[in-house]
Amino acid sequence: MGLLSKKDAALITDPLADNNPITIQVLGICSALAITAELKASIVMAVSVLFVLGLGNVVISLMRNIIPSKIRIIVQLIVVATLVIIVDLVLKAFAYELSKTLSVFVGLIITNCIIMGRFEAFALGNGPWKSFLDGVGNSVGYGVILIIVGFFRELLGAGTLLGYPVLGNPIPGELSGLYAYGYENNGFMLLSPMALIVVGIIIWIQRSRNTALIEEN
């Protein structure tokens, strides 16, 4: 990467794997459980967080020297709330059905621990370009897990991907594809506990591939 120095590149690549906000830091779990029943909702959530965190980090970083430290949390909340409202209104205007599916969870991006965490831990102490890269890295790391979980939950739970039937037609009388052989959708996948288990399995695989991540007792 000629465009980015090695250090800058690490800001983006680290959160994708060995410092992933969901699987390693275990932040932002609530939304990962709540909206991953459909792949589409996962993608929209990932993009929304990318927008909010990428831009929010830059804004906080630009203001970092003038924010009084006593009220910094309030300032951060205002910045993130502003951005979230923009996302919410855009979704309502251009993807109304989807915004209904995501319902309160778009608003709850404000309380997403990843965002406040990055503001506090990174943007308050680094320049705008670095903060931007950090924001993008972390939100992509978050989004990747969301999309993986959403992919498996929608595929196994409803037999569709992005709403398109990929495993055949499950309607009795006109069975086709896998369903003709007696396959049935796994309703458990659509329930929230299964998202927790899928995230758990991802964490399990990640740690068994990279044993350095396992904590000492």
Next chain:
Amino acid sequence: MSLKQNLHNLKEKYKGTKMAPAFNAIHTFLYLPNEVTHGGTHIKAADDLKRTMNIVIMALVPCLLFGMFNAGYQHYAAIDGSLRANVLANFFTFDNFWIGIIKVLPLVIVSYGVGLIVEFIFAVIKGHEVEEGYLVTGMLVPLIVPIDTPLWMLAVAVIFGVVIGKEVFGGTGMNILNPALTIRAFLFFAYPTWMSGDKVWVYDAVNRTGTADAISGETILGSYAQNQEVIYSNWDKFAGFIPGSVGETSTLLILLGAAILVFTKIGSWRIILSTFLGAAAMGIIFNQIVAADIITESSKFYGLMNTVWWEHLMIGGLAFGAVFMATDPVTGSQTNKGKWIYGFLIGFISIMIRVFNPAYPEGVFLAILLMNVFAPTIDHYVVQGNVKKRLTRTNVKTA
């Protein structure tokens, strides 16, 4: 050369390799190992893990055999209701047993086959001996599922239950939840149409739906939940000539199994007794509520609330859960006082779920899983209470 010698040679040959646990397992599964312990003092006891498991399996065999006959009996009785007039003559027939063989045996084979493959894989990955833990689970699973459960669903559920319910926590003895019930819960939430309703409990009822030969086999709990009368006598309910999961219908044979477990001190009589007491207590409370006219016939809870408390003990999976599931020494409470509390709450909550949520007429497995989670907490407070009591008794000043 005998089979034993052959297996021993195989074991020696693969010693120290990655596949060693798998060969060891086959050897120890069939025979006593050739090795003996060396040096030092050691305790000699007859009840090792393998023997304990075998006794539980023996206690389950009557339920399994009865379930095989019952599979056929419920099928033929659903087609020709007159068979129910003379149960004993029409129950132990070869035709009934044959249906048991073609429907129940595959469930047993899939349960054991898939479960043991998973155990073998994990033993090889972790590089230690195959654990016997699955022997009992593998027998419990086919007994607590409906007869028409598709085999592939059972296989998926077994993989899930063994991996997520047991292996991720560290294998036999480390699991928080009862693996057999984890498998049942997975099936219930993943494929609800195959786990409840009035079609799945009788062989072939699903296939005949919508045809002229349609048959139905509503369970007693299902009928009560819809405020319907049932055709079964109390003797039918106690002896188990009723539709239900494969091996849990016969309270009589479950009590026989309980006697074996209690006599050999494998199952805790405290848990079994307190579970029944808890269920009876909740049943009596509900009966009193109905007697006081708080709930009337128009209520959707009326049917099950009005069920006489002792009938609650015989129908559904309560007896099976109390005897074979709640007594699991790994997931249950360990202290004697804890066992009373643990069992009582299982019975109490089972009947509560049964009555208040007609969508889950079988609340037993949920109640046991819930109490599995609380068992360590109960034990903790029992132990702390004991420590406190002894401290006051000896009048020792601490700190």
